[in-house]
Amino acid sequence: MLRVANLQVRRGQQAVIDDISLQLQPGEVLGVLGPNGAGKSTLLGALCGELAPSQGEVWLDGRLLADWHGPERARRLAVLPQVSTLGFAFRVEEVVGMGRLPHDSGLARDSEIIAAALHAADAAHLRGRSYLALSGGERQRVHLARVLAQLWPGEPGTTLLLDEPTSALDPLHQHTTLQAVRAFADRGAAVLVILHDLNLAARYCDRILLLQQGRAHALGTPRQVLQPGALKAVFGLEVLVQEHPERGHPLIIAR
Numbered sequence: 001m002l003r004v005a006n007l008q009v010r011r012g013q014q015a016v017i018d019d020i021s022l023q024l025q026p027g028e029v030l031g032v033l034g035p036n037g038a039g040k041s042t043l044l045g046a047l048c049g050e051l052a053p054s055q056g057e058v059w060l061d062g063r064l065l066a067d068w069h070g071p072e073r074a075r076r077l078a079v080l081p082q083v084s085t086l087g088f089a090f091r092v093e094e095v096v097g098m099g100r101l102p103h104d105s106g107l108a109r110d111s112e113i114i115a116a117a118l119h120a121a122d123a124a125h126l127r128g129r130s131y132l133a134l135s136g137g138e139r140q141r142v143h144l145a146r147v148l149a150q151l152w153p154g155e156p157g158t159t160l161l162l163d164e165p166t167s168a169l170d171p172l173h174q175h176t177t178l179q180a181v182r183a184f185a186d187r188g189a190a191v192l193v194i195l196h197d198l199n200l201a202a203r204y205c206d207r208i209l210l211l212q213q214g215r216a217h218a219l220g221t222p223r224q225v226l227q228p229g230a231l232k233a234v235f236g237l238e239v240l241v242q243e244h245p246e247r248g249h250p251l252i253i254a255r
Helices: 040-047 070-074 092-100 107-120 136-151 171-186 198-204 228-235
Strands: 002-011 014-024 029-033 055-060 077-080 159-163 190-194 207-212 215-220 239-243 250-254
Touching: 002 040, 014 040, 014 190, 014 215, 029 040, 029 171, 029 198, 040 159, 040 190, 070 077, 077 136, 092 107, 092 136, 107 136, 107 171, 136 159, 136 171, 159 171, 171 190, 171 198, 198 250, 207 228, 215 228, 228 239
Parallel strands: 029 190, 029 207, 077 159, 159 190
Antiparallel strands: 002 014, 002 055, 207 215, 239 250
């Protein structure tokens, strides 16, 4: 479980994130939404330890995040940044295998996990290809497989942080990616995912944190958060919110 209390991150005199408190539970997908510049990536940076909080604290499984070091933390917490790049012609399975470096599970078990993670990310057909020969969307799915392999099989006590994992993907692979994320959480992992698509968040997230200028405008279920007034206040967008005719989650339609 990841827990945050009164988190603030400052850049110079400006608080980019201010007074954020939340708990990310095992089995949960928490979506983070907000306009550009709302502080979403800064929040993720603080949650993974890349950025030091100016105030407040972050706990991972009851221990301060700063007290976790090296492979021990990497076996419990994985991060997919907004941009992941490699400049070498590794094969796809070698890139995914980098996620197994914190573990000592043996080549046979690692090979099984790499195959399973590639399948989960809908990237198994890319096996054997050079990473440099892949499209942007294909690379994104390979990196998703890498972080899934790092925490495989996604048991309680593991936390996955994803920064816009669908940004370079076509509509089909946006859904297959979030289906993989949802399945990972259903096995017990806690997942936080930054998204821009309101309808993808409504479909796949258990709860949503709506950020506005670094503060929590709303935190709750998709039905509680994705309301016309809140979306107008945060995004300046006039919307209709209806019930999805088959699935029942909120369906957001721009006016």
